[in-house]
Amino acid sequence: MNKHTFKAVLQxxxxxxxxxxxxxxxxxxxxxxxxxxxxxxxxxNFVLPGFQNAHSHxxxxxxxxxxxxxxxxxxxxxxxxxxxxxYGLALNIGPDEAYSIANRLYRNMLANGYTxxxxxxxxxxxxxxxxxxxxxxxxEAMLYAAKDAGIKIxxxxxxxxxxxxxxxxxxRQKRFISSSVDxxxxxxxxxxxxxxxxxxxxxxxxxxxxxxxxxEDIIEVSKALGGDMPFHIHISEQLxxxxxxxxxxGCRPVEWMLDNIEMNEGYHLVHATHLxxxxxxxxxxxxxxxxxxxxxEGNLGDGIFPLRDFHxxxxxxxxxxxxxxxxxxFEELRILDYGQRLISHRRNVMIGNGYTDSGQFAINQVxxxxxxxxxxxxxxxxxxxxxxxxxxxxxxxxxxQDFNFDSLASQIVYTADRSAIDGVFVKGEWTAxxx
Numbered sequence: 001m002n003k004h005t006f007k008a009v010l011q012x013x014x015x016x017x018x019x020x021x022x023x024x025x026x027x028x029x030x031x032x033x034x035x036x037x038x039x040x041x042x043x044x045n046f047v048l049p050g051f052q053n054a055h056s057h058x059x060x061x062x063x064x065x066x067x068x069x070x071x072x073x074x075x076x077x078x079x080x081x082x083x084x085x086x087y088g089l090a091l092n093i094g095p096d097e098a099y100s101i102a103n104r105l106y107r108n109m110l111a112n113g114y115t116x117x118x119x120x121x122x123x124x125x126x127x128x129x130x131x132x133x134x135x136x137x138x139x140e141a142m143l144y145a146a147k148d149a150g151i152k153i154x155x156x157x158x159x160x161x162x163x164x165x166x167x168x169x170x171x172r173q174k175r176f177i178s179s180s181v182d183x184x185x186x187x188x189x190x191x192x193x194x195x196x197x198x199x200x201x202x203x204x205x206x207x208x209x210x211x212x213x214x215x216e217d218i219i220e221v222s223k224a225l226g227g228d229m230p231f232h233i234h235i236s237e238q239l240x241x242x243x244x245x246x247x248x249x250g251c252r253p254v255e256w257m258l259d260n261i262e263m264n265e266g267y268h269l270v271h272a273t274h275l276x277x278x279x280x281x282x283x284x285x286x287x288x289x290x291x292x293x294x295x296x297e298g299n300l301g302d303g304i305f306p307l308r309d310f311h312x313x314x315x316x317x318x319x320x321x322x323x324x325x326x327x328x329x330f331e332e333l334r335i336l337d338y339g340q341r342l343i344s345h346r347r348n349v350m351i352g353n354g355y356t357d358s359g360q361f362a363i364n365q366v367x368x369x370x371x372x373x374x375x376x377x378x379x380x381x382x383x384x385x386x387x388x389x390x391x392x393x394x395x396x397x398x399x400x401q402d403f404n405f406d407s408l409a410s411q412i413v414y415t416a417d418r419s420a421i422d423g424v425f426v427k428g429e430w431t432a433x434x435x
Contacts, residue, residue, distance in 0.1 A: 002428075003040025007395050008405070009047040012364060012380045015405040019047075021388065027428025029384050043392065046400070046408065048363060049381040050115025050389035050424055051329040052370025054291045055232075055270050055320025057120055058102035058142060063089050064325050079238050079300045086323075087172035090123050095132075095141045098123065102145035105324060110151055111434045112327045112418050113391035115426045117151055118320070118373045120206055120232060120270070122158035122176045124187060129174030136190040147198050150431050152389070154374040156206040156232050157191040159184040159221060161213045165248035176208070181220050188225065200427060202375055204230040209237075210245055210253040215260070222261050230266050230375050232291070233257075236279075237271035237302050254279040263288040268373050270320070273303040280306060284313035289369045291318050294335035295326030304339045311352045318370035330416050333362045359410030390425040 002023050009019040009032075020036035021029055063085065093101070102119075109117060119142050125131050134140070139155055146153035160176040161184075163169040169177050178184040188205065195201045205225040207213050210233075213221075222231065236242055236253045245253045254275060257263060267288035275283075283290065292305050300323075310317070319332045326332060333350075337358065340349040348358075355361035367381060378386060393400070399415035400408070412420070423432040 003038070005036070005039040005042045006045055006047045006392075007043065008408070009382055010049070010360070010363065010409060011382050014360070015046075015408060017405070021382070023388055023428045027388055027425075029382065029386050029388050032382060032384060044395045045392040045422060046395055046412065047382070048113070048391040048393060048412070049367045050391050050426065051113045052318060052366065052374060053109055053114045053117040053320055053329075054268065054318040054366075054370045054373035055120055055293055055322050056105075056117050057122075057323060058105050058145070059090060059093055059098055059123055060086060060323040061105040062093070062097075062101045064323065079302065082300060084172070090175055091127055091172065093123070094127075095137050098138055099141040099145050102142050103149050106146055106149035106151045106153075107434060108327055109321075110149060110424050110426070110431050111421065113329055113421050113424060114327075115152060115389040115391070115424050116154070116370070116374050117146070118154040118156060118204065118230075118232065118268075119146075120156050120158060120234075122160045122206075122208060124157070124178070125175045127175065129177065134190075135187060136194045139191050140194050143194055143198050143201055146201065150426055150429060152200045152374070152426060153198075154202050154204050154230070155191055155195055156204040156230075157184075157187050158206040158208050159213050159217070160208040161217065162211065164211050165244045181217050181224075184221065185224065202229075204232055204373070204375065206231070207233040209234040209241070210249075210256065211241055215249060215256065219260055226261070226266070230268060230373055232268045232270060232373070234270045235272055236269075236274045237297075239274055239303070242274050252276065252279065254283065258282040258286065265289065265316070265372055265377070266375075268318070271297060271302060271305070273297060273305050275306055277309070280309050280315070281313050284310060284315040287316070289316045289318060289372055291320050291373065292336060293320045293322035294332045294339070296320075296322035296324075298335060298339075299323070299325045304343060305336075307336065307340050308344055308346075308349050311349070314352075316365065316369045316372075318366050318373055328418055329366070330413050333359075333366070333413050337362070357407065357410055359407075359413035362413055363409055388425050388428045392422045392424065393420050394422050 005020040022031035263286040265287040270291040350358035397420040
């Protein structure tokens with residue numbers, strides 16, 4: 001048993017001051033008490049639930065910030081030209097390099113307050129496209145990287161089959177490809193066996209995109225695996241993707257999902273940037289979640305997710321850092337909110353579900369929906385019987401010294417940066433911030 005006494009802890013119903021949390025030997029909360037007579041180790045920190053990074057491509061961290069050289073202002077540089085640079089990287093990393101990149105990334109995620117990551121993993125094969133002798137060689141590199149860093153991981157082996165709607169894959173995609181549903185299920189089974197070797201890991205199912213897998217095979221995978229674990233898919237990220245889907249299938253990507261897949265709160269639609277009103281309402285009604293990656297979506301020129309309309313229909317969303325040009329969850333939330341303010345000319349965008357404080361609303365959203373991306377459906381945080389996953393914010397940070405509890409969550413979200421984070425607890429294990 002060990003005890004910790006914190007300046008304040010944020011629970012779903014608000015801040016609790018002078019809180020003592022007792023942990024058992026497995027990192028579970030065994031007791032939580034305000035103004036306890038017997039204090040534990042004292043921390044001058046405001047405690048938030050550990051952030052959930054619901055969408056990561058770890059290998060892309062190696063090219064963060066390296067795609068900003070442009071031939072000219074009218075050269076047509078966009079997502080699709082960036083993708084060619086990304087393919088060049090994907091073709092030239094092996095398991096050792098993948099481990100090194102992911103381990104460095106995951107350590108920096110911890111330093112930024114993330115305690116869990118959903119790894120959307122599609123670099124499966126050798127550079128020539130043939131499988132490794134151990135078909136899960138590259139996925140295991142992600143697991144070892146997470147284990148050595150100390151972060152929880154949900155490994156999502158991705159089904160990637162096509163080069164576009166009705167198109168065979170091209171040479172630069174050869175490391176990603178599972179040709180059939182059976183091939184993907186074998187890969188998924190190998191991943192599940194590997195995940196069992198690490199206590200802080202679990203598995204989800206993933207479809208790269210509507211353009212990357214035959215539509216009939218998306219249905220088959222959903223029926224085979226979708227009810228047992230989280231289901232992740234890139235969707236409607238780019239306008240060209242929406243237009244190509246309309247030309248090939250006669251409908252928009254999310255429209256097709258709503259008409260053909262029985263989505264529920266286990267489904268996670270990554271980006272979903274370009275939606276019409278029927279799609280906004282349909283996602284919200286289905287209970288499915290959207291994973292928004294503001295810094296990457298801005299970097300790639302994807303567009304702005306219709307968050308305000310989505311909120312009005314009770315939509316749920318989490319955040320991810322995708323290509324990792326940004327790793328600060330507070331910055332992700334600010335980019336998301338400020339984009340909405342700029343297009344709506346209003347400031348009260350980030351509220352709902354009984355919350356009138358934007359910061360607390362945002363933290364609650366990304367915690368609960370992000371947990372679902374990791375197959376955790378707990379609706380409260382910092383409760384007896386839960387694993388202690390926490391982000392510790394320094395109470396001496398410049399903008400937090402003059403605080404009140406009514407606005408503290410927003411003071412943190414809208415003013416803090418990585419330097420405000422002292423470290424994290426992951427399942428009761430303390431990791432100090434890398435300075």
